[in-house]
Amino acid sequence: MKRNSPGILTRRSFLAGCSAFFVSGIASPLSSLASPALSPLEARFYSKLKGGKTICGLCPHGCIIDSGERGLCGVRENRDGILYSLVYGLPCSIHLDPIEKKPFFHFLPGSSSLSISTVGCNMTCKFCQNWQISQSSPEDLDTDHLSPESVAARASTLGARSISFTYGEPVVFYEYMTDIALSARDRELYSAVVTNGYYSPDAIRQLCGLVNAVKIDLKSFSESYYRDICGATLQPVLESMKIIRDSGTWMEIVYLMVPGLNDSREEIEQMARWIVDELGMDVPVHISRFFPQYRLANLPPTPLSSLESAYGIMRDAGVRYVYLGNLPDHRSMSTYCHSCGKKIISRKGYRISSISLNNGNCGFCGEEIPGIWS
Ligand code: SF4
Numbered sequence: 461m462k463r464n465s466p467g468i469l470t471r472r473s474f475l476a477g478c479s480a481f482f483v484s485g486i487a488s489p490l491s492s493l494a495s496p497a498l499s500p501l502e503a504r505f506y507s508k509l510k511g512g513k514t515i516c517g518l519c520p521h522g523c524i525i526d527s528g529e530r531g532l533c534g535v536r537e538n539r540d541g542i543l544y545s546l547v548y549g550l551p552c553s554i555h556l557d558p559i560e561k562k563p564f565f566h567f568l569p570g571s572s573s574l575s576i577s578t579v580g581c582n583m584t585c586k587f588c589q590n591w592q593i594s595q596s597s598p599e600d601l602d603t604d605h606l607s608p609e610s611v612a613a614r615a616s617t618l619g620a621r622s623i624s625f626t627y628g629e630p631v632v633f634y635e636y637m638t639d640i641a642l643s644a645r646d647r648e649l650y651s652a653v654v655t656n657g658y659y660s661p662d663a664i665r666q667l668c669g670l671v672n673a674v675k676i677d678l679k680s681f682s683e684s685y686y687r688d689i690c691g692a693t694l695q696p697v698l699e700s701m702k703i704i705r706d707s708g709t710w711m712e713i714v715y716l717m718v719p720g721l722n723d724s725r726e727e728i729e730q731m732a733r734w735i736v737d738e739l740g741m742d743v744p745v746h747i748s749r750f751f752p753q754y755r756l757a758n759l760p761p762t763p764l765s766s767l768e769s770a771y772g773i774m775r776d777a778g779v780r781y782v783y784l785g786n787l788p789d790h791r792s793m794s795t796y797c798h799s800c801g802k803k804i805i806s807r808k809g810y811r812i813s814s815i816s817l818n819n820g821n822c823g824f825c826g827e828e829i830p831g832i833w834s
Contacts, residue, residue, distance in 0.1 A: 500544035535580035547578035550603040566831025574615035577627035584691035586755035612643035622650035657700040668707035680722040681731035732777035742830035748785035799827035
């Protein structure tokens, strides 16, 4: 299956758009102009079918793949009846980021996270910020060869507290992600997943046993939006969120609010009720401002009034920690104790100027604040 992209992506045009992702001296993916050799690894979560076909069970698409073909994500290929991951050990992007950039606001605040991605995604979101990575094939981009142990070693050397799987969609490099998470654990590093949540139940359940935190991009609360804008379905994402909740893995939610598409009061109210009823009041929700890009470049940015309205709906429904994203100076970037209302983490953009927590309790009233703090 051929991936859609807005134009032919050359190495030069990709680098022009994405060079900020790379860190010289960390993965040095720019050091070689040679095309990388792929390192296929037999995939997990698949079954063999008659006639040499395979069916992939990693995500709800359940692609049936002929020999010589790839699944919708573009990085899992059937070779003579065996399904392979084409991106194991081949990151296209690696960078040391503040954990607030993911965003995680209740997970190791003020720490750095070694952030890593391969190409590929199992959705086709029309607003994707990282389409150069997510909608590319393994042959399109320069990559580095980096074993899971090497990734964890680099994170330690650089002083990161965690490794984040981010930028593209980690589900499509599941085998690499889980092996890195195991190596991170050996080095007493945390691991965090930034994901669309579009996994099979088995895959997300097993992942939750290995990682410490998951940030879910809940794209909308409507099936039609998921189908028309993202090329996926809503219900499996909601099921993943319930599995994450049951596992006790720390979770935060991001909702990118796109004007005219997923910003109705009714939709936000439904989502807020569902979050409180199914996940509880302590899951932080980040309502993020949309900026025109990729295939939705014709739309305006989200008005501040819509974001603040959504903030009020979430708070009224009982969500204790609501943040507005992509608004660096807004007061909602900071964290306020749900009990006494005092500011306990002061943020401006990704920078933290003060933290008033004592062993995870409010520094003013002593209330326990949900999250992973140290
Ligand atoms: S992970 Fe890729 S190949 Fe597997 S079902 Fe999802 S889109 Fe298809």
